[in-house]
């Protein structure tokens with residue numbers, strides 16, 4: 523397989539910089555120690571291999587496997603929370619994941635290609651689940667996934683999404699980095715405000731690393747995210763036809779109920795905690811003029827979001843609003859039960875978390891995590907650790923489980 527990826531590893535950082543895959547990783551690098559057999563003696567954190575038997579799950583029951591699923595993981599929309607749910611489901615059902623050949627994402631921000639996917643394991647006849655970051659190319663994705671795949675994705679209010687993208691990727695998206703330098707030079711506190719006053723002056727649309735700098739959700743969905751063009755209506759129609767469900771972060775629980783209906787899941791299987799949450803002090807409150815500028819700069823994302831918000835409520839009405847409300851209540855109750863059972867403390871700063879459950883941090887934001895309760899049986903511990911397990915750690919674990927070797931780093935040229 524030829525993989526021309528040279529750009530970022532997950533979250534805009536080269537994997538080598540993070541060292542997450544190498545043995546000489548910095549001390550705070552979150553490598554689950556269970557991932558390599560020769561490291562097993564050093565295991566201090568729960569060994570996730572205990573839970574390979576699906577019957578280890580307390581709410582496990584027998585039923586047929588869910589249909590294949592491709593979850594297009596959009597940036598900063600709550601997608602790690604959905605991905606964690608998919609990972610738990612896939613692991614429990616012993617599904618085969620379509621993982622990137624290199625690292626954690628499909629050569630982002632290159633447009634997806636079928637050969638970005640690692641090979642099908644010898645004992646599998648098809649990929650059942652795909653949920654890593656990519657820039658969508660529907661035709662290429664369909665080459666990888668079976669014909670009966672259910673395609674889903676998640677959108678969030680475009681203003682909140684952009685604010686989150688900006689703060690998380692200030693140091694990795696070139697346009698944002700330039701604005702931050704200008705803000706520092708002018709002794710201004712908010713780099714976001716500085717950027718929005720004259721975004722075009724920081725933004726080079728030919729720079730591949732600037733994909734997230736304007737209309738980030740449209741970019742992830744493979745649309746032309748720089749300006750409206752004549753192909754947009756047709757591409758939107760194609761997306762609407764291809765995606766059975768476009769979830770909406772502002773209606774997350776309703777979205778999960780519709781997802782559960784598509785995949786025939788029980789409320790217990792939809793229980794979740796919010797992952798990848800920023801410290802409140804890192805969130806920039808949006809004044810009215812900032813909102814107007816965000817809206818203007820990300821007008822294609824606004825259009826995309828509004829369209830799929832409408833589609834979402836049409837689906838909700840077809841499902842039945844009363845039924846939806848009842849099932850949201852059931853989902854919230856089961857989520858509440860699981861959180862009470864599993865979580866000792868939420869909103870925990872990274873310095874107070876063990877490596878296994880510490881989310882990846884960037885140098886501009888603090889991402890909070892969860893501390894799991896101490897008085898659990900080994901089976902409960904396996905379930906609870908998975909519930910709060912950050913993306914990189916869970917990806918690493920599942921990749922090793924599927925292939926028997928660690929993930930490859932992105933080659934340096």
Ligand SMILES: Nc1ncnc2c1ncn2[C@@H]1O[C@H](COP(=O)(O)OS(=O)(=O)O)[C@@H](OP(=O)(O)O)[C@H]1O
Nearest residue numbers: 597598599600601602603686774796797798799800
């Ligand atoms: N369930 C649910 N509902 C609504 N919002 C949620 C949910 N779970 C996570 N979040 C918020 O989503 C932001 C993180 O998004 P992602 O996980 O997609 O980020 S990433 O692209 O994978 O890094 C991050 O937003 P910010 O805190 O504004 O940065 C999370 O707080």
